[in-house]
Amino acid sequence: MEHNEKLLEVRNLKKYFPIKKGLFKKTTGYVYAVDDISFDLHKGRTLGLVGESGCGKSTTGRAILQLQPPTAGEVLYEGENLAVLSQKQMRPNRRKMQIIFQDPYASLNPRLTVEEIVSEPIIVHKLLPKDQIEDRVAELLGLVGLDSELMNRYPHEFSGGQRQRVSIARALALNPDLIVCDEPISALDVSIQAQVLNLLIRLQKELDLTYLFIAHDLSMVHYVSDDMAVMYLGTIVEKGTSEQLYKDPMHPYTRALLSAEPKANPRLEKERHRIILKGELPSPINPPSGCRFRTRCPQAMDICKEIRPELQSIGDERMVACHLFNGSKEN
Amino acid sequence: MNSMRNIFVKKLAPESGDRKKAEKIETPGQLAMKRFFHHKLAVVATIVFIIILIISFGAPLFTPYDPVGMSLKDMHQAPSSTHIMGTDNLGRSVFARTLYGGRISLLVGITAAAISTFIGVFLGAAAGYFGKKVDMIIMRLTDVMMTFPPLIIMLTVVAITGPGLINVILVIGGLVWPQTTRLVRGQFLTMMGQEFVLAAKAQGLPDWIIIFRHCIPNVMAPLMARISFAVSGAILSEAGLSFLGIGIPSPTPTWGNMMQNARNLDVLQLYPWMWIFPAVFTLVTILCINFIGDGLRDAFDPKQLIS
Numbered sequence: 271m272e273h274n275e276k277l278l279e280v281r282n283l284k285k286y287f288p289i290k291k292g293l294f295k296k297t298t299g300y301v302y303a304v305d306d307i308s309f310d311l312h313k314g315r316t317l318g319l320v321g322e323s324g325c326g327k328s329t330t331g332r333a334i335l336q337l338q339p340p341t342a343g344e345v346l347y348e349g350e351n352l353a354v355l356s357q358k359q360m361r362p363n364r365r366k367m368q369i370i371f372q373d374p375y376a377s378l379n380p381r382l383t384v385e386e387i388v389s390e391p392i393i394v395h396k397l398l399p400k401d402q403i404e405d406r407v408a409e410l411l412g413l414v415g416l417d418s419e420l421m422n423r424y425p426h427e428f429s430g431g432q433r434q435r436v437s438i439a440r441a442l443a444l445n446p447d448l449i450v451c452d453e454p455i456s457a458l459d460v461s462i463q464a465q466v467l468n469l470l471i472r473l474q475k476e477l478d479l480t481y482l483f484i485a486h487d488l489s490m491v492h493y494v495s496d497d498m499a500v501m502y503l504g505t506i507v508e509k510g511t512s513e514q515l516y517k518d519p520m521h522p523y524t525r526a527l528l529s530a531e532p533k534a535n536p537r538l539e540k541e542r543h544r545i546i547l548k549g550e551l552p553s554p555i556n557p558p559s560g561c562r563f564r565t566r567c568p569q570a571m572d573i574c575k576e577i578r579p580e581l582q583s584i585g586d587e588r589m590v591a592c593h594l595f596n597g598s599k600e601n
Numbered sequence: 602m603n604s605m606r607n608i609f610v611k612k613l614a615p616e617s618g619d620r621k622k623a624e625k626i627e628t629p630g631q632l633a634m635k636r637f638f639h640h641k642l643a644v645v646a647t648i649v650f651i652i653i654l655i656i657s658f659g660a661p662l663f664t665p666y667d668p669v670g671m672s673l674k675d676m677h678q679a680p681s682s683t684h685i686m687g688t689d690n691l692g693r694s695v696f697a698r699t700l701y702g703g704r705i706s707l708l709v710g711i712t713a714a715a716i717s718t719f720i721g722v723f724l725g726a727a728a729g730y731f732g733k734k735v736d737m738i739i740m741r742l743t744d745v746m747m748t749f750p751p752l753i754i755m756l757t758v759v760a761i762t763g764p765g766l767i768n769v770i771l772v773i774g775g776l777v778w779p780q781t782t783r784l785v786r787g788q789f790l791t792m793m794g795q796e797f798v799l800a801a802k803a804q805g806l807p808d809w810i811i812i813f814r815h816c817i818p819n820v821m822a823p824l825m826a827r828i829s830f831a832v833s834g835a836i837l838s839e840a841g842l843s844f845l846g847i848g849i850p851s852p853t854p855t856w857g858n859m860m861q862n863a864r865n866l867d868v869l870q871l872y873p874w875m876w877i878f879p880a881v882f883t884l885v886t887i888l889c890i891n892f893i894g895d896g897l898r899d900a901f902d903p904k905q906l907i908s
Contacts, residue, residue: 337799364805377796381629381818390814391804424629437800444804 277448277480278311278334283343285326285333289555302554303329305504306343308581311448316474316481318495318512320488320527324551326504327484328372331450334482335369336360347448365395368441372453374433378425384411384436385421391443410439413476415469431462438469442477450482455490467494488531492516497587500524503562504554506581510588520590522567523547561593569594636900643896650889653882657703666694668701669852680874687874689862699878702854706883709770709855710836710890716774717835718828721781722820726812728782729789740786743779751776752841759847769848773838777831784827788820822901829894833887840883856883 286300304326311317319327333340336352345352352363371377378387388407392398398406408418414435425433434454441449451470455463471494473479485491491498491512498512500523508521519525526545533539547566552558558565564574573593581591627635638644656663666684672692680687686695728739755772762768792798801811836856842848843857844864851858856879862868863876 332799335803337802361805364803367803369800369803371796371800373796377800379797379801379815379819382814390801390806390810394804394806394810424627426629426632427627440800440804 275313276310277313277348278482279308279344279346280310280330280334281308281344281346283307283330283333283345284341285329285338286341299555302504302557304333304340305557307501307504307506309499309506309509311480311482312497313447313480314474314478315496316483316494318483318485318491318498319501320485320491320498321501322486322527322551324554325501326554327486327501328452330501331369331452331482331484335364335367335450337369365444366446367448367450368444368446369450369452370434370437370441370454373457374430374437375425375457377437378433380425383422383424384416384428384439387425387436388421388439388443391440395444397444406443407439410442411436413442413473414439429462430458431466434458434462434466435469438466438473442473445477446479448480448482450484452484453486454483456485456487463490470494488516488527500527503552503557505562505591506589507563507592508590509581514588520584520588520595521563521592522569522594523563526568561591633900636902637896640896640899642892643899646889646892646896649885650893653703653886653889654707656700657707660697660700660704664694664697664700666697668693668697668854677872679872686878687872689859689875690868690872695859695874695878698854698859699856699882702856702859702879703882703886705766705849705853705855706836706839706857707886709766709773709839709849710832713770713774713777713835713838714828714831716770717776717778717831718781718824720775721778721827722785722817722824724778725782725785726789726817729786729793730808730812730816732790732793736786739782743782746776746779749776751838755838755842756845756847759842764842764847764850766849766853769839769842773835777834777838781824781827781831784823785820788823789816792816792819822898825897825901826894829890829897833890836883836887836890856880 283304284306285304286302288297289299289301290296291298307326307330309317319330321327329338332338334345334352336345336355336357340353343353347363347366350363352360355363382390385404385407388410389403392403392406404421407421411418411421416432416435416439420428420432425436428436438454454470455466458466467490470481474481481494483491483494492515495512497510498515499506499509500515500521501507502523508515508519508524515524516528519528522545526547529543529545533542545568547568549566552562552565559578560576561567561570561574561579564570567574571593577593579591579593581589582595583589584595660668670693672688675684675688675692676690678684678688678692684694684696686699689695689698724739724743728736754776758772759768762772798811798815801815806815839848839855840857840860843855844861846858846861848857849855859879860876860883862872863880868875
């Protein structure tokens, strides 16, 4: 918690996907995948981004890395706005930020050996002379807990957990400061999930990494994150330290999410009062007016239809976007 | 939460115990070979095709006769021990002509397919990878190309440039690439959203490395099937053109211009050996190439398991 330096600032980030129809590919509408979100990433800390599938978590991660260029907004990395850079200008910046994907079966090229996969970025960015590359690959594999003798193997010879370790090694090859972990453990077995999660935590300490940890499993995010942001339909509804959010959720959506998590202790499980949300996730093509959550919110009011609630501070680092807390705003 | 903590506290065994067991490293290439050899029909087709290649390109070793040397006293002989496939209307050995003709037919097939594959992959990869305007221009071009009826265009072009080996190869190769382009583009489009391509982009790899090292090897499976169809299609096109008399002109033998004899009713009815043998060779070769293509497609598909 000693770090307070901002590594990445996301300001009013928007990513709309145009819907094109007809002979002349006229744009008839947009999918509002990410609609005006802002947050900061502090050096050496982990921000957990949670939300149900389709809420724009992954798109946010990809927009930050400029893999899907944002429609509007700023992505300030150490003060430099990445959103205005061309792909070519972005290239040198790519060394500083990497991504780990969800599916370790799809994220490794089946036709390259582990050594080729891990060494490729080092060679392309000319980070090391040729004769040192093999040692570096061995070092990276050791770092992620893989035997360096495995470097001549192909991905198909590895298990899911091992593959994910290879993708972590590949991400580390460029010595990045920021790693976007896009649901890095949801495709793995539960026992392997814990190993990979602990590996990520250990690497963060050893290499002073900053994580943007995207997941839909609240308890996992709580376990790894210092801060947490909850997304719903392209917007952030609540933000705070993960302890605060977990102990005392304020936004009705966060409360519903947390109540859905089963408790291991049978006595607590019995007491658990589950808030069941009605209806389906509205389409991001045609989001509800005002507050996006109002169609499913158990505490919806008239004002929710008209005015979109802003993300407002309600005391130390805590922010909520909900009209219920209009009065409690501390000035 | 308690259960989670327990998982994390537990001493964890290494993920896999088979690190030492599997010492032999199988490259994807070796795996592909293995899969190919499991495809019995493809293996048989490969053997037959290799035999056809050997007897065509090594023709002088298998027949003493000159494929263009006429001998009017030997006209229209039925198959016998001296001429195992008989002779044609100018007394030339049909066996010799079929073997030498195979050289030309196979040469046309393979080079024309190579040309169309090269153009097709290049344009398809560019369209699929860069998208937007590049895609738009290339795809409209292929749409236009595909509206041309190939045989008519070939007739026209050959009528202008005159018949000949090079012209036939260029015309066939230059006309059939749109199918390959569409195939490669489609494959690239699905790959663009895949995570290993995104990972490569996130690492800042240059476009050409992503295209050649990460994407093209992964379109090999369907491309192989496409290439085999291109080869057999080109052999058929050449046969068709030569049959119509606008392909490769006599006296150079090709399977197509040998079958041209069958246009004569007497030949068709009385001297069937003059056209049956080249026809059978064409048929067998095309079947073999298609089976080999099937086998290669399965072999290059990493998702195919060895049963």
